[in-house]
Amino acid sequence: MSEAFEKNLASYSLKSSNTIGRKYKENPPKRRTEFQRDRERIIHSTAFRRLEYKTQVFVNHEGDMYRTRLTHTIEVAQISRAVARALKINEDLTEAISLSHDLGHTPFGHAGQDILNECMKSFGGFEHNIQSLRIVDKLENVYPNFSGLNLCFETREGILKKCNKARAEKIGDIANRILNKEQSSLEAQVTNLCDEIAYNNHDIQDGIRAKKIFLEQLEEVPIFKDQMVITLEQYPKLSKSKIVNETVRRIINLLVTDLISNSEKNILEQNIETPMDVKNCDRQIVEFSEKIKKESMTLKRFLHKNLYQHPDVKMMTDKAVNVVSNLFEAYLNDINLLPKEYLKYNLEKINNKSKERVISDYIAGMTDRFALEEYKKLYSDN
Ligand code: MG
Numbered sequence: 177m178s179e180a181f182e183k184n185l186a187s188y189s190l191k192s193s194n195t196i197g198r199k200y201k202e203n204p205p206k207r208r209t210e211f212q213r214d215r216e217r218i219i220h221s222t223a224f225r226r227l228e229y230k231t232q233v234f235v236n237h238e239g240d241m242y243r244t245r246l247t248h249t250i251e252v253a254q255i256s257r258a259v260a261r262a263l264k265i266n267e268d269l270t271e272a273i274s275l276s277h278d279l280g281h282t283p284f285g286h287a288g289q290d291i292l293n294e295c296m297k298s299f300g301g302f303e304h305n306i307q308s309l310r311i312v313d314k315l316e317n318v319y320p321n322f323s324g325l326n327l328c329f330e331t332r333e334g335i336l337k338k339c340n341k342a343r344a345e346k347i348g349d350i351a352n353r354i355l356n357k358e359q360s361s362l363e364a365q366v367t368n369l370c371d372e373i374a375y376n377n378h379d380i381q382d383g384i385r386a387k388k389i390f391l392e393q394l395e396e397v398p399i400f401k402d403q404m405v406i407t408l409e410q411y412p413k414l415s416k417s418k419i420v421n422e423t424v425r426r427i428i429n430l431l432v433t434d435l436i437s438n439s440e441k442n443i444l445e446q447n448i449e450t451p452m453d454v455k456n457c458d459r460q461i462v463e464f465s466e467k468i469k470k471e472s473m474t475l476k477r478f479l480h481k482n483l484y485q486h487p488d489v490k491m492m493t494d495k496a497v498n499v500v501s502n503l504f505e506a507y508l509n510d511i512n513l514l515p516k517e518y519l520k521y522n523l524e525k526i527n528n529k530s531k532e533r534v535i536s537d538y539i540a541g542m543t544d545r546f547a548l549e550e551y552k553k554l555y556s557d558n
Contacts, residue, residue, distance in 0.1 A: 181209050186264035188448045190361050196329035199313075200322045210328050211268035217325040218272060222318070223279045223311045224249075229543030231285040233379055233489065241385060243378045245278050251378060252277065255370040255432060259462075260363065262436045263443075270363040272327070273334035277367055280307025282540045283547040284496030291497045292536060295504040299532040300346075305337045307540055309350065315537055317521065334364035358455045362439075365462035373431045376475050377424050383483040384420050391416060397478045399471040403427050434468040499551045500539060506554045507535040513554065514538055 182191045192209035205213045218224055227246035243251075253274040260270035281304050282288030293302040309332060313324040327335075332350050337360070344351035353360065360368075380400070383389040394400045403426040407419055414422065442461045448454055454461060464472060483489060507513055511531060519526070522534045542550070 181212075182266065184264065185266060188362060188443065188450055188454055189265040190269055190330050190363055190451050191266065192268070192328075198326045198328055199324075200326050202326065209268055211266060211272055211331065214325070214327045214331045215268055215272040215275060217327065218276045218279075218312070221279075221311075221316050221325060223316060223541065224275065226541065226543050227278065227281075229545055230281055230283055231288075231492075231544050232375070233285065233382060233483065239386070242382045245281055248374060248378065249275055249278055251374040252367065252371050255373055255428070256367050259366045259370060259432060259436055259439075263362065263366070263439060263462075265362045265366065269330060269334070269361075270366050272331045273364055273367045274370065276308055276312060276331070276335050277337070277371060278304070278308070279311045279335075280304040280309070280540065282307075282500065283542045283544045284492065284500065287493035287496040288500050288547075291500045292504070292539060295501060296532060296536050299536075301343070302536055302540065303339060303343065305335070306339055306343060306347070307537075309336050309347075310537070311541075315541070330361060330363070334361060334367065337364065337368065353455070359457050359460060361451060362454055362462060365460055366439075369435055369462055369464070370432075372472070372476075373428060373435070376472065376479065377428050377431075379479050379483060380475075381420060381424055383479070386488075388486045388488060389479075389482050391420065393482060394478070397475050399427055399430070399468075399475055403430065431464065431468065431472065434464050435462065438463055438465045438468075499547055502555060503539055503547065503551055504535060507538070508532065511535070 179191075179193050182189075182193065185191060192211045195210050198210075204210065208216075224246075227249055228244055230245040232243045232245050232248045253271050256270045256274040257267050260267045282292050282302075289302065289304050296302045311324075312327050312332065312335060315323075316325050317323055319326065329350070333353060336347070336350055336354075339347070339351065339354060341355065344354040352358075359365070380389070380394065384391065384394075391404075395404070400423060404419060404423045407414065407422045407426065411418075411422070439462045442448075442459075442463065446453070446457050446459070446461060448457065448461060463469065508531070511519065511526065511534075514535070518534075518538060525531075525534050539547070
């Protein structure tokens with residue numbers, strides 16, 4: 177069945193019919209491919225639903241119009257699929273990796289991750305890519321015959337994306353690619369770049385809506401300015417919000433078309449014919465052209481300086497540090513504060529001196545509002 181669905185894919189695309197497989201053997205799906213099955217398991221997972229209430233840049237309760245991790249994830253999946261289809265690589269696999277790429281994020285975005293990493297410093301640390309893999313491999317607990325989602329090797333390898341050597345050595349065969357310095361699949365490379373396209377552009381929109389950055393400031397950013405000039409030439413009387421929308425729409429289109437044509441060029445230049453060629457290539461294949469790479473970098477730097485480091489956004493960061501570190505400390509002092517069912521499920525790990533990891537998994541799984549409620553519950557009674 178998989179062969180019929182995947183017969184139009186390019187020779188360098190990964191195929192369900194050639195999958196390395198799943199950890200626990202299962203009968204092949206009848207009317208869909210293995211990678212489709214992965215995608216569907218991810219959408220039906222608990223961790224996926226929780227993305228709705230996790231911070232991207234703005235905390236969920238700051239307003240209904242801002243991106244959350246869930247809407248960000250859907251935008252990444254949409255852009256990735258468009259690129260995958262144009263490159264004739266596996267759309268289902270690309271979508272599965274995209275939909276799970278942020279599952280491991282803590283509440284309160286990067287600030288939450290950094291402080292949880294700090295709390296876990298002496299116990300193996302915390303890193304969201306590794307956590308995404310832990311979720312799909314171990315932490316989801318819904319199927320009768322295995323823990324985790326039992327996804328295909330290729331999906332899991334794409335989810336891991338990257339990690340340092342010391343951590344890779346502990347992870348097992350899924351991290352061999354990193355230890356052997358091999359490239360990731362084209363499907364994973366596409367997801368990675370499309371994540372960047374999605375957040376750079378939606379953060380412009382959200383940042384302007386929140387009045388943390390302004391149109392006038394963005395004129396310093398060449399890629400924005402160029403597209404805004406074209407927009408205004410065509411529509412001189414456009415309202416401010418439509419200028420932003422149209423300019424961002426044009427930037428996304430520019431980035432996506434550049435990514436597709438430059439990657440096609442790389443495929444030809446590097447003689448890429450099989451997934452093995454992709455893996456063994458000494459460079460990444462899915463990349464922007466030099467000019468666009470530079471321009472995209474300038475935009476990224478602008479957002480770092482003006483949005484992510486903005487005092488109001490940093491205030492949220494400080495709050496996250498306080499909530500996450502205090503929750504960690506409270507559970508560490510009294511593990512019985514964790515729900516009974518969760519403790520029962522993790523009893524073996526707790527007895528095996530992995531108490532801190534059990535706590536870290538619990539906190540990482542929290543949504544922003546659940547973390548805030550827990551914090552209030554634990555600290556307002558004292
Ligand atoms: Mg992301």
